[in-house]
Amino acid sequence: xxxxxxxxxxxLMTAVSGAAVVGASLPARAAEPITLxxxxxxxxxxxxxxxxxxxxxxxxxxxxxxxxxxxxxxxxKLVSQLTAPQSYYNVLEVDxxxxxxxxxxxxxxxxxxxxxxSKYDLSPFIPSTLDLLxxxxxxxxxxxxxNYSMGLLYxxxxxxxxxxxxxxKTATGKELALPxxxxxxxxxxxxxxxxxxxxxxxxxxxxxxxxxxxFSNYLFSAGGSYLNADGKAxxxxxxxxxxxxxxxxxxxHGAQQGAVSATLDDTMRLMCSxxxxxxxxxxxxxxxMDDAVKCPTVAGKVGLSVMPGGHGESGGWGWGIPxxxxxxxxxxxxxxxxxxxxxxxxxxxxxxGHAPVRSDVYADAAVLAKYPFYKTAQDVxxxxxxxxxxxxxxxYEDLLGTQLSLAAGGQATSDAALKxxxxxxxGLLDK
Numbered sequence: 001x002x003x004x005x006x007x008x009x010x011x012l013m014t015a016v017s018g019a020a021v022v023g024a025s026l027p028a029r030a031a032e033p034i035t036l037x038x039x040x041x042x043x044x045x046x047x048x049x050x051x052x053x054x055x056x057x058x059x060x061x062x063x064x065x066x067x068x069x070x071x072x073x074x075x076x077k078l079v080s081q082l083t084a085p086q087s088y089y090n091v092l093e094v095d096x097x098x099x100x101x102x103x104x105x106x107x108x109x110x111x112x113x114x115x116x117x118s119k120y121d122l123s124p125f126i127p128s129t130l131d132l133l134x135x136x137x138x139x140x141x142x143x144x145x146x147n148y149s150m151g152l153l154y155x156x157x158x159x160x161x162x163x164x165x166x167x168x169k170t171a172t173g174k175e176l177a178l179p180x181x182x183x184x185x186x187x188x189x190x191x192x193x194x195x196x197x198x199x200x201x202x203x204x205x206x207x208x209x210x211x212x213x214x215f216s217n218y219l220f221s222a223g224g225s226y227l228n229a230d231g232k233a234x235x236x237x238x239x240x241x242x243x244x245x246x247x248x249x250x251x252x253h254g255a256q257q258g259a260v261s262a263t264l265d266d267t268m269r270l271m272c273s274x275x276x277x278x279x280x281x282x283x284x285x286x287x288x289m290d291d292a293v294k295c296p297t298v299a300g301k302v303g304l305s306v307m308p309g310g311h312g313e314s315g316g317w318g319w320g321i322p323x324x325x326x327x328x329x330x331x332x333x334x335x336x337x338x339x340x341x342x343x344x345x346x347x348x349x350x351x352x353g354h355a356p357v358r359s360d361v362y363a364d365a366a367v368l369a370k371y372p373f374y375k376t377a378q379d380v381x382x383x384x385x386x387x388x389x390x391x392x393x394x395x396y397e398d399l400l401g402t403q404l405s406l407a408a409g410g411q412a413t414s415d416a417a418l419k420x421x422x423x424x425x426x427g428l429l430d431k
Contacts, residue, residue: 033061033062033063034061034062034063034328034329034332035062035063035064036062036063036064036065036090036091036329036332036333036336037088037089037090037091038064038065038066038067038089039067039069039077039081039089039093040066040067040068040069040093041068041069041070041071041093041317042068042069042070045146045349045354045355046066046068048349048353048354049066049349051352052340052345052348052349053066056336056339056340059339060335062332062335062336064091064336071095074095075095075098075394082107082322082324083107084324085324086325086326087322087324087325089322090321090322090325090330090332090333091319091320091321091333091336091337092319092322093317093318093319094108094133094142094318094319094320095315095317096132096315096316096318096386096389097315097387097389097394097397098393098394099132099133099134099142099389100134100389100390100391101390101391101393101394102141102320103134103139103141104390104391105391107322107323107324108141108142108320108321108323109141109321109322109323109325109330110139110140110141111140111141111320111321111334111337112138114321114330115140118334118338120338122140122143124343124358124359124360124361125143125144125357125359126144126357126359126378126382127382128314128381128382128384128385129144129147129314129316129357129381131386132144132147132314132315132316132384132386132389133316133318133389134389141318141320142318142319142320143318143319143320143337143341144316144319144341145316145317145318145319145340145341145357146316146317146354146356146357147314147316147356147357147384148284148314148315148316149282149283149312149313149314149315149316149380149381149384150213150214150217150282150283150307150313150314150380150384151281151283151304151305151306151307151312151376151377151380152179152185152278152279152280152304152305152307152308152312153271153279153280153285153289153302153304154277154278154279154302154303154305155198155277155301155302155303156301156302157301158196158198158277159177159178159188161196164176164192164195164196167191167195168188168191168195172187172191176188176191178303178305179308180308180309181221181308181309182218182221182222182242182243182308182309183246184308185278185308186246186250186254188200188277189201189250189254189255189277190250190253190254192254192277193253193254193255193277198274198276198277199255199259199270199275199276199277200250200254200255200276200278201250201251201254201255201259201276201277201278201279201280202256202262202267202268202270202275202276202279203250203251203254203255203256203259203262203267203280204259204262204263204264204267205251205255205259205260205261205262205404205405205408206260206261206262206401207401207402208397208398209397209401210262210263210264210401211404211408212387212396212397212401212404213315213387214247214280214313215243215244215247215400215404216312216313216385216387217280217312218243218244218247219239219240219243219244220307220309220312220313220385221308221309221310221311221312222240222246222309223239224239224240224243225385226387226388227388231429232426232429233423233425233426234422235418235422235425236418236419236422240418240422241415241418244404244414244417244418245414247407247408248407251408252408252410256270256276259408260408260409267279267281268281268285268288271285271289271295271298271302272288272289272294272297272298273295273297273298274297274298280307282355283304283376283377283380283381284377286302286304286373287353287371289302290302303373304373304376304377304380305376306376306383307380310383311383311384311385312380312384313384313385313386313387314381314384314385314386315386315387316357319340319341321334321337343358343361343364346358346361347361347364347366350364350367350371350374351366351370355377356374357381359378362374362375362377362378362381363378388425388429390428390429392429392431396424396425399424399425400421400424400425403417403421403424404417404421
């Protein structure tokens with residue numbers, strides 16, 4: 001549909017009944033229809049939002065059209081519009097990996113004036129989800145949409161098996177229990193592979209995004225980080241070496257055959273089939289493992305915990321508004337963002353499988369009644385740490401992934417891989 005460039009003529013004097021948004025009321029119905037266009041990743045989250053759009057249009061008169069495509073094509077398609085005189089997409093779904101690039105290029109409107117004018121309450125948002133998207137004291141370019149923080153999925157039946165517990169005690173002198181350190185996790189993973197007839201860990205070692213995201217959990221759990229307090233690359237540390245040594249140990253001795261080239265889909269199938277003890281992955285994978293139709297072998301047998309060591313990798317998406325759109329479009333986009341991230345709508349989304357970014361949604365009685373594990377999920381999100389967010393985040397995924405693959409395949413030492421990864425990160429930061 002072609003964008004209607006006529007301005008909004010007049011707003012009704014009273015707010016639309018029942019259109020509550022946290023911290024503000026939705027504006028009254030517009031005299032002239034307005035249409036928002038958003039380019040969205042073709043995933044279940046988008047379909048959940050799409051199903052609720054008639055409610056928003058009824059309340060505001062603002063129509064929203066979602067164009068759904070695969071993730072690999074999104075970035076370039078958005079950039080071509082954001083660099084044009086006027087963007088066709090007037091409300092944006094932005095991955096955290098672009099949360100440094102898009103503001104730095106001057107493509108996004110600062111949302112802080114919109115927040116202040118509408119008195120929109122940001123306090124329910126989990127702080128880590130705002131930090132992930134680059135919020136500062138002075139500016140806010142993205143409002144959290146949903147998260148994909150990572151934790152540990154594990155087989156409760158195997159960790160509680162009496163024969164395995166006895167064998168583990170004999171072999172290690174320790175009790176077989178949910179691991180609280182990275183070292184214990186890798187040790188249990190290798191034990192399960194040797195004794196339980198399953199892979200100890202379903203690992204996504206494919207070079208690039210899969211292994212970069214997976215390794216980040218090991219790095220943060222070992223107390224390491226990508227950047228030091230001065231914002232310089234800091235992968236040449238004892239903590240980073242410990243993380244990579246354990247990652248390589250697990251992928252070589254605990255994981256499934258072919259783990260060095262496996263993707264997220266591969267690990268999901270392995271876990272679902274009952275052929276793995278554990279999986280470091282996105283916390284909202286648990287309902288899929290609990291689906292008795294899709295995963296009958298493990299349904300009801302899988303638990304969730306924060307990554308052993310206390311911190312996992314956190315990712316997420318945010319809503320933004322292109323700077324190269326009209327004031328009327330920007331106001332309409334802000335109205336939509338307030339609505340879609342309100343508590344009421346977020347609860348409706350959560351009940352359909354949404355990964356919330358608001359603490360009050362994780363505490364909602366209806367949500368917890370349907371998904372009791374959301375209590376743990378909130379801890380996973382709150383303790384998550386971020387991959388480096390800057391203009392070249394996506395390029396760094398590829399650079400880091402290459403070094404991880406070399407180390408995992410025995411073609412590079414941990415020291416050499418970490419030095420190359422750290423030097424490469426600093427080079428990109430310097431650009």
